[in-house]
Amino acid sequence: MPLTAPSKGMADSSGKRKPCELSLTVNGRQKTLRVFPMERLLDVLRHELGLTGTKEGCGEGECGSCSVIMNGVLVNSCLIPALQAAGADITTIEGIASESQLGTMQAAFLECGGAQCGICTPGMILSACHLLNKKPQPTLDEIREGLSGNLCRCTGYMQIFDAVAEAARRGNRS
Amino acid sequence: MRSNPADYELIAPGKLQAVIQLLTNEPGQWLPIAGGTDVMVQYVAGKLAARKLVSIWNLPELRGIETLPDVIRIGAASTYTELREHAVITREFPLLASAARWTGGIANQNRGTIGGNIVNASPAADSLPALLAYEAELILVSVRGERRVSYLDFHTAYKKMNLAPDELIQTICLERRFSGYLQYSRKVGARNAQAISKICIAALGRLRGGMAHGELGDAIGSEVDDVRIAVGSVAPVPLRLQQVERIVKGKSVGSELIHLARKAAAAAIRPIDDIRSTARYRSAVTANLVAEFLQQLGATAPRRESPYE
Numbered sequence: 352m353p354l355t356a357p358s359k360g361m362a363d364s365s366g367k368r369k370p371c372e373l374s375l376t377v378n379g380r381q382k383t384l385r386v387f388p389m390e391r392l393l394d395v396l397r398h399e400l401g402l403t404g405t406k407e408g409c410g411e412g413e414c415g416s417c418s419v420i421m422n423g424v425l426v427n428s429c430l431i432p433a434l435q436a437a438g439a440d441i442t443t444i445e446g447i448a449s450e451s452q453l454g455t456m457q458a459a460f461l462e463c464g465g466a467q468c469g470i471c472t473p474g475m476i477l478s479a480c481h482l483l484n485k486k487p488q489p490t491l492d493e494i495r496e497g498l499s500g501n502l503c504r505c506t507g508y509m510q511i512f513d514a515v516a517e518a519a520r521r522g523n524r525s
Numbered sequence: 526m527r528s529n530p531a532d533y534e535l536i537a538p539g540k541l542q543a544v545i546q547l548l549t550n551e552p553g554q555w556l557p558i559a560g561g562t563d564v565m566v567q568y569v570a571g572k573l574a575a576r577k578l579v580s581i582w583n584l585p586e587l588r589g590i591e592t593l594p595d596v597i598r599i600g601a602a603s604t605y606t607e608l609r610e611h612a613v614i615t616r617e618f619p620l621l622a623s624a625a626r627w628t629g630g631i632a633n634q635n636r637g638t639i640g641g642n643i644v645n646a647s648p649a650a651d652s653l654p655a656l657l658a659y660e661a662e663l664i665l666v667s668v669r670g671e672r673r674v675s676y677l678d679f680h681t682a683y684k685k686m687n688l689a690p691d692e693l694i695q696t697i698c699l700e701r702r703f704s705g706y707l708q709y710s711r712k713v714g715a716r717n718a719q720a721i722s723k724i725c726i727a728a729l730g731r732l733r734g735g736m737a738h739g740e741l742g743d744a745i746g747s748e749v750d751d752v753r754i755a756v757g758s759v760a761p762v763p764l765r766l767q768q769v770e771r772i773v774k775g776k777s778v779g780s781e782l783i784h785l786a787r788k789a790a791a792a793a794i795r796p797i798d799d800i801r802s803t804a805r806y807r808s809a810v811t812a813n814l815v816a817e818f819l820q821q822l823g824a825t826a827p828r829r830e831s832p833y834e
Contacts, residue, residue, distance in 0.1 A: 367531045387530035389568065389578065411566045413719055418632055424606075427632045430565040432558070434535050435582050478631065499718030500630015 375439050377402065378446030388434035392426075393417045395433050396443060404444035404473050408502070415501030418474035419443050425481040427500075444473035447480065455523040456480055456514070465514035467505035475501045479515045483523045491516070528571050535578045541586035541666070544579055545693060549668045552690040555579045559587075559602050560636030562629065563645045587640065587695060590614070595701055601640025601694040605629070605652075608639060617701055620655035620710045620727040627651050627712045630719050640694040643676075646684045646762070647721075649801075651712055653680075653763035654727035657755035659703065664696040671695075683761035706731045706751070707825050709818040713810055715801070723802035725757040726814045730822040747777045747826035754815060759794040759807050768793050769815060778823030786819055787812040 370385040377400060384399050396402045396419070408416030410429050417428040420442040447454040456476050459465070466472040475498060482489055482497030489497060494515045495508075503511060535558070538544055547555050556575035558564045559582050567573040581587060587602035592613050599608070605625035608614055615622040628634060628642075628651050642650050643663070661676040665688060672692070679687050688694070709728045714720035730752040752773050754766040769789045776782050796807035 368534050387533070388535035389528075389530040389533040391530075391565070391569070410569050412562055412629070412633055415630060415632060424635045425632045426636055429569065430561045430636065432535055432561060432565065432578075432580075433530075434537055435561070435580055437537070481631070496718070497631060500632050502719075 371434070373433055373437055375436050375441060377441045378443060386433045388432060390433040391429055392419070392421075392431035392433055392436045392441075393428040395436070396428060396441075402443050402445050406470050406473055408470060408474075413502070414471070415474045415478060415498075416471055418477045418501065420477055420481055423484070425478055442477070444476060447476060454480075455521050456483075456518045459514040459518040459521065459523075460511070463514035463517055464510040465506060467503075471501055471503045471505075475503065475511055479511075479518065480523065482515070483519055487522070488519055489515070528568050528573065533568070533573075533576055533578065535580060537580035537582075539584070541581075541584050541693075541695075544581055544584065545666060545668050545691065547579055548691040548693070551577075557581045557693060559638045559641045560604065562633050562637040563641060581693065587693075592701075597699050597701055599639060599697040599699070601643075601696060602638045603640075605634035605637050605639070606631075608652075609634070613701075617704055618655070618659060618699060619708050620658055620729070621652060621699075623710050624652040624655045624712075624725075624727065627714075627717070627725075633719075639697060643679070643694060643697075644686070644688065646680055646686055648683070648761055648763060649721050649725070649758040650763065651722055651725050651757065654725055654755035654757045655710065656697065656699075657763055657765045658727045658729045658753045659699045660753070662698040663694055664698065665689075665692045666695040667692040677765060680762035703729055707822050709821055711814055711817075713814075721801060722758045724759055724807050724810050724814065726755070726811070726818070728752070728754040728815075728818045730818070732822065732826055734827075747823075748775055749773050749778065749822065752822070754790075754818065756790075756794065756811055756814075758801075759796040759811055761795065764794065766790055766793050766815070773819065778819050778826070783816050783819050787816050790815040 370387050373386050374383045386395055393407055396405050405419055405428060406416040408414035412427045412430045418425055419428045421439050448457060456479055478498050478501050486493055494512050554577055556578050558578045558580055588600045590603055590611050591598040597613055605628050608625040609622050639652060642652050656676050663674050663676055665672045674687055706729045711726050712722050713724045714722050731750045733748045733750040752770050754769055757763050769786050772785050772789050791808050791812045794811055796804040798804050
């Protein structure tokens with residue numbers, strides 16, 4: 352699919368580029384905004400769309416805090432240039448809960464003590480939902496591998512693994 | 526300092542022909558970006574020299590894994606996830622499948638590509654020793670047409686490679702003839718996921734007469750018929766240990782041979798001290814990994830013990 356490509360010769364006399372138009376679907380809602388093509392998807396979500404549930408940890412794809420699901424695939428939003436998200440369907444943590452009710456995975460994290468300071472939690476939950484979408488009944492090893500790109504400095508991980516297993520038992524629907 | 530997106534241009538022409546035309550028209554000006562797992566890290570850190578980027582993510586000409594009777598053709602923009610989930614790769618090319626599984630975490634595997642791993646040319650890249658062991662052939666593409674190069678000669682020095690400024694890697698070809706081989710790979714890192722290797726190894730070997738098919742008590746068939754050993758993170762480029770291979774080939778695996786192979790391996794590598802490890806540790810562990818591989822290869826020989834034990 353050809354992406355929305357800005358036209359050539361877009362630099363002005365100062366060497367600065369001009370923003371381009373970006374259309375994408377976030378949590379089921381179609382959005383169109385003007386951004387620089389190299390703006391990080393993370394910044395588009397947080398600053399342009401106000402979806403601050405997605406957290407920035409390391410900013411280099413090591414910690415998983417900024418994980419979102421793009422076209423059904425788990426990605427680190429800090430490593431996605433906005434232009435590569437043109438036309439994409441994106442789910443953030445805000446799309447996991449309905450207006451008044453927590454998602455199954457979120458409820459399991461709360462009940463099992465899988466969230467403490469909360470910085471890693473949105474990314475953990477999206478990674479866990481991505482895992483259960485691919486493997487609805489994962490083994491403990493599969494849970495560990497599915498979350499291996501998400502670092503947590505509080506919980507020691509065991510409660511998080513319990514939460515994912517519990518959500519799988521309840522038939523998580525993200 | 527963090528980069529300002531206003532200083533960078535990024536376009537996505539959507540067709541391979543348009544991308545290679547751009548690389549020809551303005552050679553060295555445009556940096557291809559696929560999944561961004563290396564380029565975006567440099568960009569965020571303010572270390573990206575290029576100011577103009579061209580997206581090759583989702584170019585159909587670079588995607589897909591094609592299985593032919595004698596060869597598997599891997600599109601350069603295939604992701605680690607696609608590699609590790611591919612039935613033929615997991616069955617016949619386990620060195621590549623495990624390297625894909627060991628790279629980064631799931632999100633990075635969903636975006637990182639095999640072609641990107643090659644051109645990023647990190648000496649520590651996990652998938653590159655596997656490509657050396659399988660003696661991959663690369664198909665490069667430019668407006669001048671296709672060029673086929675052996676992967677063995679591709680990396681010429683640290684981050685230098687046999688790739689012209691107007692060329693892209695289009696396909697990685699692996700011959701489908703390693704089913705009868707012992708395939709051995711290890712990654713030595715601080716943790717399993719999201720860790721860059723201190724040392725990684727990919728090795729293939731076969732004894733004369735194949736694996737464990739000789740008659741009991743018969744020493745024929747225990748000599749090494751074919752062997753390839755490649756290591757990462759111990760030299761400026763991913764390295765085939767051809768000196769070790771020459772010592773081992775045609776011989777029966779025993780403690781004397783393993784001793785010689787260890788010494789040759791330690792002599793062939795050029796490890797350094799860095800944030801992840803030390804030259805001394807890398808040297809010792811490389812020798813140990815070569816020894817472990819050869820022991821496992823030797824163990825595929827027909828057993829000499831009595832069948833009645």
